[in-house]
Every structure is written in structure tokens, then in C-alpha cells.
Amino acid sequence: MTNYSIWPSIALIGLCVAMLSVRRRNGFARSPGLSTDGRLEVLDGLRAFLALGVFFHHMSIRRGAVATGVVALPPSTFYAMIGPGSVCLFFMITGYLFWLRIIDSTQGIAWRRIYVNRFFRIVPLYLVAVFGYFIVVLLRARFQTSQPATQTASQIAQWLSFGILSRADPFLGDRNSLSAIGATWSLHYEWLFYFSLPMLWVASKIAKHLSVVLSAIALLSILWRLIGQPECYFIAHFLAGMLACSLIKVAPKIRGDGPARSALAICLLLGAGLAGPQTYDWTVAVLLGAFFMLVASGTSLFGLLSTRGAQRLGKASYSIYLLHGLVLTVVLSPRVLGNFAVQSPYAFWITGAICTMLLIPLSMVSYTFVEEPGIRLGKRICRLLPDVNGPSNAMNLLPPGH
Structure with a gap:
């Protein structure tokens, strides 16, 4: 076994799914906003594995940083x-769910409701993660700083932009602690997509929804060099989710599940990995898009995405995504288990198991006491708005960014 063996992470993921599948708990029985016919169930299960994928990616990076002093x-x-790759698929989920909401609208959309819901779905946990990051930095600085107060205030304001700013300056200039909050970068692109929704809605009323998506893909294929990297790929990922949604709407017979579809989906996922090592690549984007198309149309990966454990993890996936950096930064600090983790592969994976066993309960608690109350508050505020339409199942599923 090495520091980069695949099987320990797979075993830890399997253990998490198995532990959460053992006993039914009403609070985590099903995910918020899950459609009663189960068509969105596989997406909720997928989010669980994507969030854990980001966690193990950053855990391996953090181990290398402790051992060599270089973040790479x-x-x-x-x-x-x-x-x-997991973030790419998160963007596809976002594109799918919001495009579904747009093309299902017949009389218009309550935009204020959408943005209020998004705010209270994203921001409460974001603030918890940011304040945790602030505490880590302050502890490392022993609550002392030599920078001007105006600079500190500017940094705080940037971090309190709720992820809308692309890159906030490190708090107190401490770049070594950015690992505690690094996952929030994707929220910038999520917000940009949310702000584009009115334009997409107008386009969907002018032309057929599938034509809109295909036209956007054609335009991207022409302008991608001007857009630059990796932004052009992020746009492609959102469009891939929208394309999957439109194709499923146009040809509902492509929905389904079964061993052959699951085997094909896994082959596509493996193909995307073998096409690397660069994730931001057109071949990888196409293969991941094809994989997502199969999952969005009902493929459960041999039932794995529909298991009770995957559904419960999917419910807390936003917490896993945002809070894992804090867990890794604290546990893998040299004063805690960082020096132990770099002694041998076995020591590293023991530390990884400890991080996993801390992260999952923490995420469940944060969902219960931070995310869920935020969701309820957003819904209560929406009831007071004059343009509230009926609830949408798809709009309650949040991919963090994520």
C-alpha cells in the first residue's frame, strides 16, 4: 500500500455508505426536494460521492504539503x-436542475423566490465555513497582525461576499491556511450561472430549449479560445447538464436503469480518468458529459446511487464539500496528526480514516442545525413575497460547488 493507493479511499467511502445504511433515521431518510417518482434520486446519491471525491483529492494534496512544504x-x-472531475459533475448537476426548472415553467418564474432560496441555501453554511477559516488564521497568528486595519477590513469584506468574488485575498495574508476554505472557489461560477438564468429563460421562450442548448454549445466551440481556461470548460460543464435535461425531455424513452447502462457509465467514467491527467480537457468533458447523461436519465450504478447511505450522504454533501477543508487543515496540522501522517502510508491512511470519521458526523450535524434551518427560513421569507409560485422539487437540490 502507498500514499496514493486507490483502495483505502474506496474502502472508506464504502464504510461511510454502509454505516449510514444500517438504520433508518427519519431526519436523513430522504433528501430535501427529492421527487416522489425517484427521477432525481440518483443525482442526490451522485452528489454524495462527488463531495467525498473532492475530500480525498484535497486530503492527498494536504499530505503532500505537510511532507514537502509545497502545495501541488x-x-x-x-x-x-x-x-x-467531481466539481465538473457538480456543475452539470446545477445546469440540469436549473434548466429543468426553466423549461418546465409555463407562465413565468418567480425570480425573487429563486434568488432568496439560493441565498438561504448557500450562505448560512458558507458563513460557518468562513468564520471557521478566520478562527484558524487567528489562532495561527496568535491573534496578532502587522497589516493595516483597512487591509484586514477589505479582506473580511471580500470573504463575506458569499463566494460571488472569484478570489478573495488571504485573511491576514496567511496563504498556508487557504486549505481550510479552498473549496469555496466553485461558488463564484455557481453564482454566475444563477445570474444568467433570466437570460436563459428568455432564450427558452424565443426558441425550443434543445435548440438553445445546441446553439450555445456551437457558440462555445467557436469562442472558447477567447473565453480562456478553465472558464470555457466550466461553461461546457453547465451546458452538458442542460443538454442532458433537454435530451431527456425530448426523448423520455432514454430514461432507464439496468446492469448494461451501469456498466457503460462506469466505463465512461474510467475513460475520463484514463484520458487525463488534465481534467480540463475536451475529451474528458465529453466523457464526463456522457456519464452524466446516463445518470441523469436514471442509471443508478448497479443500485449504488439509490442506497439509503448514499441518499443520506447526498443530503449532507454541501456540508461535506465546504467543511472538509477545515477538518483536513486542523487534523493534518503538524501539531495534531500531520507529522504522524507522513511517517508511512499506513500512518497516512489511519489519519485519513480519522478525518473521514470526523467529517461525516460533523456534516450531518451542520446539515441539521445550519443548512436545514436556512432552507426553512428561505421558504418562510418566500411566502411573504408577492411573486411566489408553486414549489419546485428540482430547485431544492443544491450541488455545492458543490
Whole structure:
């Protein structure tokens, strides 16, 4: 076994799913906003594994940083790609769910309701993660700083932009602690997509929804060099989710599940990994898009995505995504278990198991006491708005960014 063996992470993921599948608990029996016919169930299950994929990606990076002092992608293609690849699929889920809401609308959309719901779905946990990051930095600085107060205030304001700013300056200039909050970068692109929704809605009323998506893909294929990287790939990932949604709407017979579809989906996922090591690549984007198409149309990966454990983990996936950096930064600090973790592969994976066993209960608690109350508050505020339409199942599923 090495520091970059694949099987320990698979075993830890399997253990998490198995533990959460043992006994039914009403609070985590099903995910919020899950459609009663189960068509979105596989997406909720997928989110669980994507969030854990980002966690193991950053855990391998953090181990390398402790051992060498350099923050860099791990030499393992699997661990180098599992994090960015998971974020790509998160963007596809976002594109799918919001495009579904748009093309299902017949009389218009209550935009204020959408943005209020998004705010209270994203921001409460984001603030918890940011304040945790602030505490880590302050503890490391022993509550002392030599920078001007105006600079500190500017940094705080940037971090309190709720992820809308692309790159906030490190708090107190401490770049070494950015690992505690690094996952929030993807929220910037999520917000940009949310802000584009009115334009997409107008386009969907002018032309057929499938034509809109195909036109956007054609335009991206022409302008991608001007857009730059990796932004052009992020746009492609959102469009891949939208394309899957439109194709399923146009040809509902492609929905289904079964061993052959699951085997094909896994082959596509493996193909995307073998096409690496660069995640931001057109071949990888196409293969991941094809994989997502199968999952969005009902493929459960031999039932794995529909298991009770996957559904419960999917419910807390946003917490896993945002809080895992804090767990890794604290546990893998030299004063805690960082020095122990770099002694041998066995020591590293023992530490990884400890991080996993801390992260999952923490995420469940944060969902119960931070995310869920935020969701309820957003819904209560929406009831007071004059343009509230009926609830949408799809809009309650949040991919963090994520």
C-alpha cells in the first residue's frame, strides 16, 4: 500500500455508505426536494460521492504539503482528477436542475423566490465555513497582525461576499491556511450561472430549449479560445447538464436503469480518468458529459446511487464539500496528526480514516442545525413575497460547488 493507493479511499467511502445504511433515521431518510417518482434520486446519491471525491483529492494534496512544504497536485492521476472531475459533475448537476426548472415553467418564474432560496441555501453554511477559516488564521497568528486595519477590513469584506468574488485575498495574508476554505472557489461560477438564468429563460421562450442548448454549445466551440481556461470548460460543464435535461425531455424513452447502462457509465467514467491527467480537457468533458447523461436519465450504478447511505450522504454533501477543508487543515496540522501522517502510508491512511470519521458526523450535524434551518427560513421569507409560485422539487437540490 502507498500514499496514493486507490483502495483505502474506496474502502472508506464504502464504510461511510454502509454505516449510514444500517438504520433508518427519519431526519436523513430522504433528501430535501427529492421527487416522489425517484427521477432525481440518483443525482442526490451522485452528489454524495462527488463531495467525498473532492475530500480525498484535497486530503492527498494536504499530505503532500505537510511532507514537502509545497502545495501541488498529487502524482497519482486518480487523486489528481477525482477532485476537479467531481466539481465538473457538480456543475452539470446545477445546469440540469436549473434548466429543468426553466423549461418546465409555463407562465413565468418567480425570480425573487429563486434568488432568496439560493441565498438561504448557500450562505448560512458558507458563513460557518468562513468564520471557521478566520478562527484558524487567528489562532495561527496568535491573534496578532502587522497589516493595516483597512487591509484586514477589505479582506473580511471580500470573504463575506458569499463566494460571488472569484478570489478573495488571504485573511491576514496567511496563504498556508487557504486549505481550510479552498473549496469555496466553485461558488463564484455557481453564482454566475444563477445570474444568467433570466437570460436563459428568455432564450427558452424565443426558441425550443434543445435548440438553445445546441446553439450555445456551437457558440462555445467557436469562442472558447477567447473565453480562456478553465472558464470555457466550466461553461461546457453547465451546458452538458442542460443538454442532458433537454435530451431527456425530448426523448423520455432514454430514461432507464439496468446492469448494461451501469456498466457503460462506469466505463465512461474510467475513460475520463484514463484520458487525463488534465481534467480540463475536451475529451474528458465529453466523457464526463456522457456519464452524466446516463445518470441523469436514471442509471443508478448497479443500485449504488439509490442506497439509503448514499441518499443520506447526498443530503449532507454541501456540508461535506465546504467543511472538509477545515477538518483536513486542523487534523493534518503538524501539531495534531500531520507529522504522524507522513511517517508511512499506513500512518497516512489511519489519519485519513480519522478525518473521514470526523467529517461525516460533523456534516450531518451542520446539515441539521445550519443548512436545514436556512432552507426553512428561505421558504418562510418566500411566502411573504408577492411573486411566489408553486414549489419546485428540482430547485431544492443544491450541488455545492458543490
